[in-house]
Amino acid sequence: DADVTQTPRNRITKTGKRIMLECSQTKGHDRMYWYRQDPGLGLRLIYYSFDVKDINKGEISDGYSVSRQAQAKFSLSLESAIPNQTALYFCATSDNPGNTIYFGEGSWLTVV
Amino acid sequence: EDQVTQSPEALRLQEGESSSLNCSYTVSGLRGLFWYRQDPGKGPEFLFTLYSAGEEKEKERLKATLTKKESFLHITAPKPEDSATYLCAVPEVGETSGSRLTFGEGTQLTVNP
Numbered sequence: 001d002a003d004v005t006q007t008p009r010n011r012i013t014k015t016g017k018r019i020m021l022e023c024s025q026t027k028g029h030d031r032m033y034w035y036r037q038d039p040g041l042g043l044r045l046i047y048y049s050f051d052v053k054d055i056n057k058g059e060i061s062d063g064y065s066v067s068r069q070a071q072a073k074f075s076l077s078l079e080s081a082i083p084n085q086t087a088l089y090f091c092a093t094s095d096n097p098g099n100t101i102y103f104g105e106g107s108w109l110t111v112v
Numbered sequence: 113e114d115q116v117t118q119s120p121e122a123l124r125l126q127e128g129e130s131s132s133l134n135c136s137y138t139v140s141g142l143r144g145l146f147w148y149r150q151d152p153g154k155g156p157e158f159l160f161t162l163y164s165a166g167e168e169k170e171k172e173r174l175k176a177t178l179t180k181k182e183s184f185l186h187i188t189a190p191k192p193e194d195s196a197t198y199l200c201a202v203p204e205v206g207e208t209s210g211s212r213l214t215f216g217e218g219t220q221l222t223v224n225p
Contacts, residue, residue, distance in 0.1 A: 004155070033212075041217070042199070042216060043156070043199070043213075043215040044215075045213075048212060088153075090155050090156075092155075100146075100158050100161065101146075102158065103156045104155050105155050106154065106155050108153075
């Protein structure tokens with residue numbers, strides 16, 4: 001089983017709908033992240049959490065929200081999805097303080 | 113603002129044809145440089161971390177080197193299974209570890225048999 005598990009792996013949703021991407025990890029890491037990947041733009045940080053009570057905005061947080069339900073769970077929500085949020089989303093974890101970020105397999109989200 | 117630039121964007125090699133990928137960066141004090149490999153539709157997989165100029169690390173056919181302005185990922189006698197996108201990244205300002213990385217756009221490597 002993967003150390004960082006994302007669900008769903010693929011989702012097509014309509015403009016204006018609320019969508020949640022979930023992430024769980026078995027690595028025991030305190031730090032968790034949500035990244036977005038777009039062709040030509042690379043990986044960009046959306047939100048990150050250094051522990052259950054610590055949530056921080058990343059480079060592109062507008063239109064997104066997160067919830068850290070437990071040390072092992074970090075979910076990303078799009079309250080009202082729009083087509084330019086179509087992308088590949090990655091959850092990731094790292095030690096505190098660590099020097100390696102471990103990524104999940106990714107969630108393809110298409111907003112039509 | 114930290115910037116990470118990778119070149120070339122894409123590289124095609126014949127099996128056994130050695131080459132290098134480049135990652136140049138502009139940061140106010142290097143706190144580590146990271147290399148990842150990403151296969152299509154998969155999450156990036158950690159390869160190396162380099163912390164100081166002159167440092168080198170190797171893994172199978174890959175060797176990463178670091179200078180004060182750039183890093184190279186040397187691929188010796190590549191095989192088709194080395195085909196992937198290679199990403200480099202540096203920690204954001206204020207970070208002393210690998211958290212909150214700024215990524216380059218990657219080099220897409222294709223190795224033909």
